[in-house]
Amino acid sequence: MIKHYDITEYKNPLFTVDSVLFTVKNGALKVLMVKRASEPFAGRWGLPGGFVDVDIDDSVSMTALRKLKEKTSVAPQYLEQLQTYSGINRDPRGFSVTLVYFALIAEAQVSTHIETVDDAKWIDIDEVNNLPVAFDHKYIIEQAKARLKQKALYSMAPVYCLPEHFTVGQFKSVIETIIGKPVQRKSIIRRIEAAGMFETLDEKVKSGGRLAQLYKVKAGVDIVNFERNLSV
Amino acid sequence: MIKHYDITEYKNPLFTVDSVLFTVKNGALKVLMVKRASEPFAGRWGLPGGFVDVDIDDSVSMTALRKLKEKTSVAPQYLEQLQTYSGINRDPRGFSVTLVYFALIAEAQVSTHIETVDDAKWIDIDEVNNLPVAFDHKYIIEQAKARLKQKALYSMAPVYCLPEHFTVGQFKSVIETIIGKPVQRKSIIRRIEAAGMFETLDEKVKSGGRLAQLYKVKAGVDIVNFERNLSV
DNA sequence: AGAATAGTGTCTGTGAGACAGTATGTA
DNA sequence: TACATACTGTCTCACAGACACTATTCT
Structure with missing residues (x-):
């Protein structure tokens, strides 16, 4: 998959779709994070997401949903765009662009499935700072949290x-x-x-x-x- | 430039950056539009924007600013992301992704320069519907207008x-x-x-x-x- | 003086915060 | 009965709308 994105050859921005999926569990705000299996940042924690597959995704929201379903088995109840993050330094492979979705789900809907997936976990929002986090995902999660807070107010x-x-x-x-x-x-x-x-x-x-x-x-x-x- | 984005060859989404630049002039809300010189949709009106140049843009907001400066000669006073629009049908070349910025500027700052550029014009927001518009830009402008209205309220x-x-x-x-x-x-x-x-x-x-x-x-x-x- | 626009004073309405008081369940 | 949590009533406060009133400039 990654061969299509050899940036040094085609000078094409690397484009990915990630999601910040929140839930509330036992009185604490949790965010779904995935332990990365491959480079870059293998072994660190990141947001669920990945590359668009233009053969099966009709739009980027389908990419986000597809990647979330891999981890939770269901579509989140609420999904909207957060922001797009980009830059020449956020990914060691070169200029990269990530469209980030903001999603909410009831914990009960996914609890059983998530226990069967050993690379995805609900992380307490206050614990994110203590984890090794990939890319600028720590910052993105902060922004998503601020958005969620605003939404709760209005x-x-x-x-x-x-x-x-x-x-x-x-x-x-x-x-x-x-x-x-x-x-x-x-x-x-x-x-x-x-x-x-x-x-x-x-x-x-x-x-x-x-x-x-x-x-x-x-x-x-x-x-x-x-x-x-x-x-x- | 377009050769890097041959989607049939690399199955890479076409990624562009566009801007909806608003101003108020003579008691009417105006949006900056550009008459397209090249395909697709040559001759129709579209939003100012284009491809990221990873050699000179540090991030996608620089792409947006660079493209706006070509038309207005100055940076807008206000710039924020609106949304990203994507799909397999919005561009005849294939799956495409457009990150759209939302921008505001004082009309006086650009009036003299815009008259020297013959492919860019301030279009009255109510006239957009009567123009031949490229891509889904008509819809995007509506969304941007709704966002501007909300912003004016709060x-x-x-x-x-x-x-x-x-x-x-x-x-x-x-x-x-x-x-x-x-x-x-x-x-x-x-x-x-x-x-x-x-x-x-x-x-x-x-x-x-x-x-x-x-x-x-x-x-x-x-x-x-x-x-x-x-x-x- | 009269028109036009700038600016003030103040009353009303709405919806959030505070909190006392009532209702209905369990131990 | 004691308590815990659910629900209601109602007062206060902040701020937007409405609008009368005053101020200042031009013709």
């Missing part, structure tokens, strides 16, 4: 870190994990109602106290954004 | 469509042109004060009535974002 996107059926308490907890400080339960309830993108289930669920109402995302709705942020 | 970025010294009235007018509806003068004044990124000049300027206070952006400050949008 949008309902973090709901995609939750299982299909979830409670207000779980949603609140995910948001608090992402933004790193407490929010008012009331604010979450207000937004759930105002967004109009959720429906209540008849079922309730145990929570240590009073039974909690279950919610799910209505079919076919888009993520709702708000005109006002939660407080930072 | 950030001070549109100030970069104004000359170095500007009045509240001019700023208000630019914002109204971008979002397509009137805003309260008071709201602009409140934001100018709250942002803390401007300083007043001693000079005032004629405006048909009372003299208007001139403002400028303080040296070295970043664009300020607000936690609350203007009303949509």
Whole structure:
């Protein structure tokens, strides 16, 4: 595969697609990382991704999904572009360009599969700094984390870190994990109602106290954004 | 140059960098477009951009700036990534990837130079639909316009469509042109004060009535974002 | 004086934060 | 009954919208 990208011969930028896939697990924000088997940076940890295969990928988002499925077996619930990173120094092979996707998934959806893949692991966001990380992926993860934090303040996107059926308490907890400080339960309830993108289930669920109402995302709705942020 | 990108031979995605450069001129939002001299889509209008030259570009933002300078002679005051567009059908030569930048400039900075370049023109945003446009650039311009509108609601970025010294009235007018509806003068004044990124000049300027206070952006400050949008 | 634009003062509306109070489950 | 968590009611605060009022310049 790599032979098509011999930069010294064709002066073509090396183009890859990577993803920062987040989830929240046990009250901690985690990012999916892969132990690199090949050079450059063999043995170090990097983001899941790779080269576009123009024979099977219709667009670069398909590349991102394909690479993520190899590690998690499923497509993430939320996927959007983060940014493109490029430069002459980020890859020892030469000028390289990486389009990075930003993705969210419920941990429960992938937990069993990820244990069977021994080169991919959920890394606690605070542990990334202690790992040997490939390329500029440490920096990219920081940027993705900042984006996720912003999204948690003005949008309902973090709901995609939750299982299909979830409670207000779980949603609140995910948001608090992402933004790193407490929010008012009331604010979450207000937004759930105002967004109009959720429906209540008849079922309730145990929570240590009073039974909690279950919610799910209505079919076919888009993520709702708000005109006002939660407080930072 | 194009020989390095023979996709049938190397199955390498075609990678280009384009820019959507906006300005506001005579109360209308304009986008810089270029009449294409070569295939594909020769004779149609497209976004300024082209291939990365790995010998002279340190990163893809340099490619964007270099291509914009060819048309405007100066670097835009504001430049950020919009998105990357890709697919097997957007370019007749094969799978292609375009990283698109989003840029703002004051019309006065480029007006004289642009008149000397006969293949580049400011196109009124409402006229784009009536032109023969290359690739998916019509769609990309729509997306860029939506992003600009959002930015006008929550950030001070549109100030970069104004000359170095500007009045509240001019700023208000630019914002109204971008979002397509009137805003309260008071709201602009409140934001100018709250942002803390401007300083007043001693000079005032004629405006048909009372003299208007001139403002400028303080040296070295970043664009300020607000936690609350203007009303949509 | 009258028109035009700049700028101020201040009231209303909306939605987030704070937090007390109520409801309903388990040990 | 004690507690834990879920949910509601409601006050405050910050900031955008609305708009009347004042200020300054030109004709």
